[in-house]
Amino acid sequence: MTQDLYEVLGVTRDASPEQVKKAYRSLARQLHPDVNPDAETQERFKEVTRAYDVLSDPQKRELYDLGGDPLSAAGGAGFGQGFSFTDIMDAFFGQSAGTRGPRPRTRRGQDALIRLQLTLGEAAFGASRELKVDTAVTCTVCAGAGTAPGTSPRTCSTCSGRGEISHVQRSFLGEVRTMRPCPTCRGFGSVIPDPCSECSGDGRIRARRTISVNVPAGVDAGTRIQLTGEGEVGPGGGPAGDLYVEIDVQQHPVFTRHGDDLLCTITLPMTAAALGTSVALPTLEADLASAGNDSIETTVDLELKPGTQSGEQIVARGRGVPHLRGTGRGDLVTTIVVETPTRLDNAQAELLQQLAALRDEEKPDVGPDAQSKHRGVFGRFREAFGGR
Numbered sequence: 001m002t003q004d005l006y007e008v009l010g011v012t013r014d015a016s017p018e019q020v021k022k023a024y025r026s027l028a029r030q031l032h033p034d035v036n037p038d039a040e041t042q043e044r045f046k047e048v049t050r051a052y053d054v055l056s057d058p059q060k061r062e063l064y065d066l067g068g069d070p071l072s073a074a075g076g077a078g079f080g081q082g083f084s085f086t087d088i089m090d091a092f093f094g095q096s097a098g099t100r101g102p103r104p105r106t107r108r109g110q111d112a113l114i115r116l117q118l119t120l121g122e123a124a125f126g127a128s129r130e131l132k133v134d135t136a137v138t139c140t141v142c143a144g145a146g147t148a149p150g151t152s153p154r155t156c157s158t159c160s161g162r163g164e165i166s167h168v169q170r171s172f173l174g175e176v177r178t179m180r181p182c183p184t185c186r187g188f189g190s191v192i193p194d195p196c197s198e199c200s201g202d203g204r205i206r207a208r209r210t211i212s213v214n215v216p217a218g219v220d221a222g223t224r225i226q227l228t229g230e231g232e233v234g235p236g237g238g239p240a241g242d243l244y245v246e247i248d249v250q251q252h253p254v255f256t257r258h259g260d261d262l263l264c265t266i267t268l269p270m271t272a273a274a275l276g277t278s279v280a281l282p283t284l285e286a287d288l289a290s291a292g293n294d295s296i297e298t299t300v301d302l303e304l305k306p307g308t309q310s311g312e313q314i315v316a317r318g319r320g321v322p323h324l325r326g327t328g329r330g331d332l333v334t335t336i337v338v339e340t341p342t343r344l345d346n347a348q349a350e351l352l353q354q355l356a357a358l359r360d361e362e363k364p365d366v367g368p369d370a371q372s373k374h375r376g377v378f379g380r381f382r383e384a385f386g387g388r
Contacts, residue, residue, distance in 0.1 A: 005051035005064065013065070017056065024052040102163025102189025103181075105146065105153075105203070109136060109234035111241040118215065120252040121287030124321040126217035130210055133243065136232045137207045139199035144237015146201040148194040156185035163189035203237040213245055218324030220257070221249040255284055260321045260330030265337055268308065273338040276306035281334060283319055302334060310338035 006013050009023045030036070031045040054060045060070035112135055118127060138144045147153060155161040159182035167178050181187035195201030211230055219225075224244045231241030255262045262284060268277070279302045286298040300316045313335050320330025344352065356362045 003047065003051075005054055008047050008051040009055065011055075015055075020052065020055045024048065024056070102159075102161065102185075103187045104236070105188055105190075106144070106236035106238040107234045108239050109204075109232035109241040111244060112231040113244045113246060115246045115248050116213065116215070117248045117250060118219075119250050119287060120255060120257065121284050122215065123219050123221075123247060123249045124217065124257075124284055125288060126219075127215045129213045129215065131213055131245070132208055132210050133230075134206060134208045135243075136204045137209065138233050138237045139196060139203055139205050141198040142196035142203065144203040144233075146196055146199060146203040146236060147192050148196055151192075151194040153188075153190040153192050156182060156189055156191050158182050158184040159189065161189040163187045202235055204233045204235065211243070215245075215247070216324065217322040218260070219247045220324075221247060223247045223324075252284075254282070257321060260323055262320045262330065262332045263335070264332070265335045266302070267337045267339050268304065270338055270340055273304070273308045273310070273336070274306065276308065277304050278302065279304065281316075281332075283332065284321075300332065304336070308336055308338070310336060312336045 006015070009020060009027065011019055011023050015023075027048045028045070031041050031048060033042050033045060036042075036045075054064050054070045057070075063070045112133070114131060114133055116129060116131065139146075142149070145152075156163075159165050163182055163185065164179045164187065165182050167180055182189075185191050192201045196203075199205050211227065213225065213227070215225065224246050227243040227245065229240045230243035233240045249257075255264050257263075264281070266279060266281065280299045281302050283298055283300050285296045288296055288298075300319055302314050302316070304314070313333055316332040316334070318329045319332035322329045341348070353362075
């Protein structure tokens with residue numbers, strides 16, 4: 001051999017195998033025919049590959065250092081003899097495209113998802129539930145091993161435990177060797193001649209179990225609670241994944257949730273809105289009291305001033321939904337709707353006519369530029385609904 005293979009790769013004679021491999025990767029990226037197709041670069045690529053084929057093999061390298069011809073000793077001097085396609089993959093991607101060794105039978109299980117329906121009160125103040133879930137659990141007969149009692153896996157005779165086999169084919173580069181998962185053991189490197197009769201060798205079975213879920217106060221529809229290690233057990237009795245509980249909140253007959261605020265509507269008779277009144281409004285805590293908790297305050301007193309208009313809002317601070325993260329609560333926002341009577345008997349109509357006469361509202365001025373001192377009933381309603 002006329003060329004100094006160490007000079008070809010640009011390394012010293014005491015270079016470590018990792019340094020040799022690193023140098024080859026760097027040169028292969030620059031000189032590969034797919035990157036530089038000209039003839040001179042291709043010839044240079046062949047020289048680099050020959051050098052790496054020798055210096056990456058401890059026996060060939062030792063023979064070369066002693067002055068021998070490792071290429072002739074290997075049975076030929078042509079390019080590509082014993083050349084591995086995985087080395088090219090290493091050069092471009094930094095690692096082999098194959099699996100490189102047997103894969104473990106024990107793997108982590110998948111995550112699972114279950115939906116939990118709650119009332120608005122349970123979502124707001126928290127709840128504890130018992131859930132029945134159907135997931136994969138460790139086989140109780142083989143304890144996850146997948147083998148029948150008294151037996152064990154055997155080394156695969158096809159791949160000798162490597163989990164992969166070599167496939168060689170000819171190409172313009174010479175002989176290209178690729179690694180594929182062993183078809184006999186499916187890449188595990190071992191086979192189970194006597195699988196467990198309960199799990200058929202998978203190491204897990206499906207079973208229904210009961211778990212406790214503590215729902216924190218303040219959750220909303222779509223909130224997911226993560227229960228670590230409560231999901232599917234992995235193949236071979238591997239560690240379980242996580243279980244996610246997604247919250248679904250039922251519609252409430254009175255309250256609507258907006259963020260951490262609770263919204264509701266109160267309908268008042270026209271006379272109560274005009275004279276003013278006090279209303280004991282049931283709060284969301286009333287749901288808890290109906291469930292047997294009588295030690296909590298279930299109402300809030302709303303004071304409505306005389307002349308309350310339709311559309312006005314009264315805010316009860318801190319009577320909404322507790323904040324999921326942090327302290328405090330949202331507000332309870334009540335919207336007032338003033339109800340106008342649609343059916344009057346003769347006595348009621350006469351009383352209203354007398355009131356209209358006393359207030360000089362028998363013929364109210366509803367013009368857009370009215371500056372009447374006494375606004376009529378219809379004029380006040382027009383203002384309450386934005387002039388419509």
